[in-house]
Amino acid sequence: MLSFNTLLLRSRCLARGLPVKSFLTFFPIRSTSRFYSDDSFNLRPGFEIALRAASLQLVLSRWGMEMATKMEQAKGSDPENDERRAKAVNAITETALNGGLVDSLTEKEMNMLKKDQGTWEYEDFQYGKYWESLGILSWLLGRRNEVPQYFSSFDRVKLFQSTGILPGDPNTIDSFINSFMSTQGVFSIKNSILKREIDLAEIWYWRSRMQVLIDLKDQLAKSGSNTTPDSSSSSNLDSQNDDVVQQQLENKRIPHSLRRSIKDSQAILEAATKRAIELGLLDQKIDSDFAVIVETDVESPQSSQNSSNGNSNSRVEIPIPxxxxxKKDHDALMDIAEARLMAFxxxxxxxxxxxxxxxxNIGSINPLNVLWSPE
Known part of the structure; x- marks a missing residue:
């Protein structure tokens, strides 16, 4: 059975009219090893995962306070008047400096925690996506029962409560870490279950990166429509001005060598979707793209009869390609997939x-390095 990545490479060659038997020699794959084997996954020790989870929770607790502070500043309020929050920020900082996590926090995390209240910058606030990393680590430790689908986030309240950590109380952190120091506290996950979750993280991260190519293709097509008479032609991308193409590639941080692959993005995506469905990683009827379940309001006959009560709509879930x-949803889904995959x-x-x-630099975890980088 062909692997997921191999099938995508074959579809790329078919889109170019190349013989299937020659696609592996024409596009040799870099030698990369997956981060699990068929028999074992070699997870870090439980206490080490617990230390990282506790470190993340400490920083994310401060993140929540900084978000509240920023909202008050936007309203014109003075957040320094909130003595309770100020004490909580000081307690978290004290825990970071003198608690048992000083060697587990990264330099960046420590610098963020040392900053005065209300002085976080834009880059610091981006750390909020690592709630999803904390979710994966908690799942690996047996503190969460399941991983939500990749268009849903972990419940942050339940996630926060699952560790029993009070960020300003070092004793609760010690208690959490110590529970994974003994052999009795070890939680194991079946290889088949872990493999499936890793595969799901990989394909959804791959899909988020593929969207970058699709967006770039659309941008190139729009740019070309201003300079060529037939903007709907399939050869339009090949006739783009080199300066425009180069600028677009740089803006999206996509290597210049990917330009030839942009026009094949739809064929690659369709092949990937069908392969993921075949492997049981996607359970959907749409076979041309990954389906995202969204809630929407619909009017039903029964609800119409109750329209006088001001509630004529009902919420239903529908699949959307x-x-x-x-774009904001694409960005949010990329954050979820990237943060979870990083935790794995x-x-x-x-x-x-x-x-x-x-x-x-992960290798096979980042499909851009495998699918579209011929030697």
Whole structure:
């Protein structure tokens, strides 16, 4: 049976009219190893995962307070008048400096916690996406029963409560960590279950990165429509001005070598979707793109009879192709997939340190490095 990535490479060659038997020699895949084997996954020790989870929860607790502070500042209020919050911020900072997590927090995390209340910058607030990383680590530790679908977030209240940690109380952190120090506290996950969750994280992260190529293709088409008479032609992308193409590639941080692959993005996506359905990773009727379940208001005959009560609509769930979502939704789904995949990569040792910048060098976890980078 062909692998997921191999099938996508074959579809790419078919889209170019290349013989199927030659696609592997024409586009050799870089030698990369998955971060799990067929028999074992080599997770980090439970107490080490617990230390990282506790560190994340400490920073995310401060993140929540900074979000509240920022909202008050936007309303013209003085957040320094909230003595309760100020004490909580000081307690978290004290825990970071003198608690048992000083060696587990990264330099960036420690610098964020040391900042005065209300002085966080835009980059600091982006740390909020790591609630999803905390969710994965909590699941690996047995504190959460399941991983939500990749168009849903972990319940932050339940996630916060699952560890029993009070960020300003070092004793609760010690209690949480110590529960994973003994052999009795070890929680194990079946390899088949862990493999499936890792595969799901990979394909949804892959889909979020694929959207970058699709968006770029649309931008190139629009740019070309201003300079060529037939903007609907399939050859329009090939006739784009080199300066325009280069600028677009740089803006999206996509390697210049990917330009030839942009026009094949739809064929690759369709092949990937069908393959994911075949493997049981996607359960949907749409076979041309990943389906995202969204809630919407619909009017039913029964609800129409009750319209006099001011409630004529009911909420239903419908599947929407990923590509049809708005950009803000694409960004949100990318954050979910990236944060969860990073947690898996770190927990399995593929990432040697908690460093978002190293995600681009993971290898097979980042399909852009495998699918569209011929040697």
């Amino acid at each position: 990923y590509e049809k979502l708005e 990569a770190w927990a399995t040792g593929k990432l040697d340190a908690w460093d978002p910048k190293k995600m681009a």
